[in-house]
Amino acid sequence: xxxLTQGAAALPATNExxxxxxxxxxxxxxxxxAYVEAMGxxxxxxxxxxxxxxxxxxxxxxxxxxxxxxxxxxxxxAFFEFAAGLMLRELTTGMPVKAAAKPTAAAPGSAAEFWPExxxxxxxxxxxxxxxxxxxxxxxxxxAPDFDDLRQxxxxxxxxxxxxxxxxxxxxxxxxxxxxxxFPDVFRARLQTEIATG
Numbered sequence: 001x002x003x004l005t006q007g008a009a010a011l012p013a014t015n016e017x018x019x020x021x022x023x024x025x026x027x028x029x030x031x032x033x034a035y036v037e038a039m040g041x042x043x044x045x046x047x048x049x050x051x052x053x054x055x056x057x058x059x060x061x062x063x064x065x066x067x068x069x070x071x072x073x074x075x076x077x078a079f080f081e082f083a084a085g086l087m088l089r090e091l092t093t094g095m096p097v098k099a100a101a102k103p104t105a106a107a108p109g110s111a112a113e114f115w116p117e118x119x120x121x122x123x124x125x126x127x128x129x130x131x132x133x134x135x136x137x138x139x140x141x142x143x144a145p146d147f148d149d150l151r152q153x154x155x156x157x158x159x160x161x162x163x164x165x166x167x168x169x170x171x172x173x174x175x176x177x178x179x180x181x182x183f184p185d186v187f188r189a190r191l192q193t194e195i196a197t198g
Contacts, residue, residue, distance in 0.1 A: 011031050017136070031124075053096035057094040098117060
């Protein structure tokens with residue numbers, strides 16, 4: 001799946017900018033539920049969502065975003081991507097969604113078949129990020145050409161289980177960026193890496 005615009009149609013409408021709406025629990029829950037249901041239909045899978053876990057994840061994500069939010073407005077664009085990575089970190093750590101059975105319409109050997117829960121959480125974060133970037137900057141982020149490489153997804157699942165911060169770097173990698181693997185979930189460390197290599 002290389003087009004995030006399809007998934008954006010599953011997100012609920014809002015009168016607020018998406019960057020604000022996503023910080024409201026009611027919208028976040030509705031968006032996650034709608035997105036998971038839409039993806040479930042697409043890959044032939046019924047998912048169950050643990051609402052209590054999802055609420056805890058949302059609160060942890062908001063706290064993490066507020067803790068690392070940069071003061072400099074020039075860093076805002078980069079932080080949008082980073083915040084999506086933090087969202088993925090919290091989702092994969094708490095995993096509020098469970099597949100009732102193996103997907104029936106996912107391509108054999110695909111990430112969706114291999115790890116449907118991780119796949120749907122990752123695509124949710126990427127879709128919200130893409131929709132926010134389109135709204136704020138009239139940009140549509142593109143996924144890395146090797147997005148569907150199952151080796152990356154195996155690595156993601158294994159490494160995120162050992163170090164939750166790996167999820168942030170994985171999302172950045174899926175968007176074609178080189179993460180700071182030493183401190184993938186520290187925004188300042190990412191900026192220092194970009195300055196050193198830029």
